[in-house]
Amino acid sequence: MKKILIYQIDSFTTEKFKGNPAGVVLNADGLNDENMQAIARELNNSETAFIFSSTNAESDYTVRYFTPSIEVPSCGHATIAALYAKAVEDHLESCVLKINTQIGILLIEIEKSDDDYQITMTQAAFTLSPEFDEITTQKLLSALNLNVSDLEENCPIQIASTGHSKVMIGINSRKTLNELQPDMSALTQLSSKIGCNGYFVFTFDSDREDVLTYGRMFAPAIGITEDPVTGNANGPLGGYLVQNKLVEYQNDYFEFNGRQGEQINRLGTVNVKVTVNHGKPEQIQIKGNAVAIFKTTILV
Numbered sequence: 001m002k003k004i005l006i007y008q009i010d011s012f013t014t015e016k017f018k019g020n021p022a023g024v025v026l027n028a029d030g031l032n033d034e035n036m037q038a039i040a041r042e043l044n045n046s047e048t049a050f051i052f053s054s055t056n057a058e059s060d061y062t063v064r065y066f067t068p069s070i071e072v073p074s075c076g077h078a079t080i081a082a083l084y085a086k087a088v089e090d091h092l093e094s095c096v097l098k099i100n101t102q103i104g105i106l107l108i109e110i111e112k113s114d115d116d117y118q119i120t121m122t123q124a125a126f127t128l129s130p131e132f133d134e135i136t137t138q139k140l141l142s143a144l145n146l147n148v149s150d151l152e153e154n155c156p157i158q159i160a161s162t163g164h165s166k167v168m169i170g171i172n173s174r175k176t177l178n179e180l181q182p183d184m185s186a187l188t189q190l191s192s193k194i195g196c197n198g199y200f201v202f203t204f205d206s207d208r209e210d211v212l213t214y215g216r217m218f219a220p221a222i223g224i225t226e227d228p229v230t231g232n233a234n235g236p237l238g239g240y241l242v243q244n245k246l247v248e249y250q251n252d253y254f255e256f257n258g259r260q261g262e263q264i265n266r267l268g269t270v271n272v273k274v275t276v277n278h279g280k281p282e283q284i285q286i287k288g289n290a291v292a293i294f295k296t297t298i299l300v
Contacts, residue, residue, distance in 0.1 A: 001299045002030055007089070008043070008295075009081035012229040012260075012268030012288040019261065019268030020229040021293065022081035023048035026089055028064070033071070035300055040066035046224045047075040049082035059100035061086075069223035073102040074163040076231015076270075076286055080119045083108050084290035087117045103163035120287040121231065123162035126239035131156040136194065143186035144169065144201065150176050152204065154246060159196045160236035162284050166198040166217065168240045174205035174214050178263040184220040191221035198224075200233035202258070212247075212256040213237065216263065228261040229268035231286045238272040239281035252276040 005026045013019030023043035028036070028050035040048040045068075052062040063082055065075040083097065087110050094112045098105050109120040132140065137157055141148065146169075151157075155170030171177060180201060191197045202215035215237070217230040227233075241247045242254050249255075254274040261267045271287040 004028075004031075004039070004298045004300050005089075006039075006043070006296050006298060007081070007085035008045070008293040009085055009290050010293055011077035011080040011084070011290045012231070012270050014289045014291055016291050016293060018266055019290070020077040020227065020266065021045050022075070022078040024078070024082045024085040025050045026085060028052045031300065036064065036066050037071070039298070039300075041068045044068055046227050047072065047078040049075065049078040051082055051086065054100060056100065059098040059105050061097070062100040064102070067222050067224060072164060072222065074124065074232060076121060076123070076233075076235060077229060077288075079106070079108070079121050080231065080286075080288045080290055083110060083119045084117055085292065087112070087119075088292060092117075101163075118287060118289055120285050123232070123235045123284045123286065125162070126236065126281040126284055127161045128240060128243055129159040131158050136190075139186075139190055140167070140169070140199075143183045143190055144199070145181055145183065146171065146176075154244075156244060158240065159194070160240040162232060162235045162239065164198070164232040165196045166200040166230070166233045166236055167194070167196055168237060169199065169201045171201060171203050172205065174203050177201060177203050177205070177214060177216055180216060182218050184218070184225060187218060188221045197221040198227075198230075198233065200230065200237065202237060206259075210257055211259050211269070213258045214262060215258060215260045217260065226264060228264060228266035229270060230260060231270055231288070234258040234260070234270040234272050235284045235286045238274040239284050242274050242276055242281050243279070245279075249274075249276065
């Protein structure tokens with residue numbers, strides 16, 4: 001039997017039992033897909049990250065990500081969690097690492113300060129699909145139990161991605177955001193038609209100068225009823241805001257804080273940085289704190 005070292009980490013927060021929990025398996029070498037899926041199902045977080053030794057000279061580690069039901073190509077909060085756990089376990093100093101994922105090799109910056117760490121993830125290339133047609137928009141609004149009058153003016157409904165796509169839906173009220181009761185079955189059916197499993201509903205209705213947006217993310221097609229704080233939603237949101245000229249910025253650089261998880265009492269904050277080239281997002285990074293909840297071993 002193999003002894004597996006596991007951390008549970010809350011990402012995008014410094015407060016335990018807030019933010020987004022992720023499992024991290026630090027020594028995944030030798031595990032097969034069935035093992036990883038079983039561990040992810042047992043831990044029952046939205047995602048669990050598995051860290052393998054690198055198989056090439058271009059990266060330091062290989063990381064794979066599993067929900068309780070399937071493997072996904074990338075995950076923001078689980079990447080933050082994985083590298084935070086690695087830093088804690090190995091007592092790392094500030095450094096830059098490269099991780100090999102299904103969406104390519106990603107740069108990760110570890111910043112050590114006061115015996116704790118902040119993690120910055122450079123996400124994959126940003127893409128933005130065309131605006132939804134009227135029929136698809138109506139199906140989506142119906143599934144989310146939203147009206148056209150709830151939508152934020154000038155915010156097109158589009159699929160944005162930095163490796164794991166999300167539908168961007170801007171609305172005009174935080175109260176409406178927190179009262180959302182989506183039809184999960186209808187969202188699941190729609191996912192198969194549009195080729196996207198995540199729905200990120202956001203609003204600019206913020207009562208804090210340091211927070212631009214509040215959001216909620218639903219992905220029932222992959223077993224995630226609601227994800228507390230989503231790096232692969234807030235990061236693409238930054239690109240979406242820039243490309244659609246919905247925000248002002250200077251010197252080809254846009255930065256904001258997005259909050260998520262308020263309605264489900266898992267509040268967390270994602271810092272998003274967008275480098276812009278000729279009006280288009282060229283590089284997107286997400287940065288966050290994290291906190292360890294527990295460390296244990298299991299036998300496989």
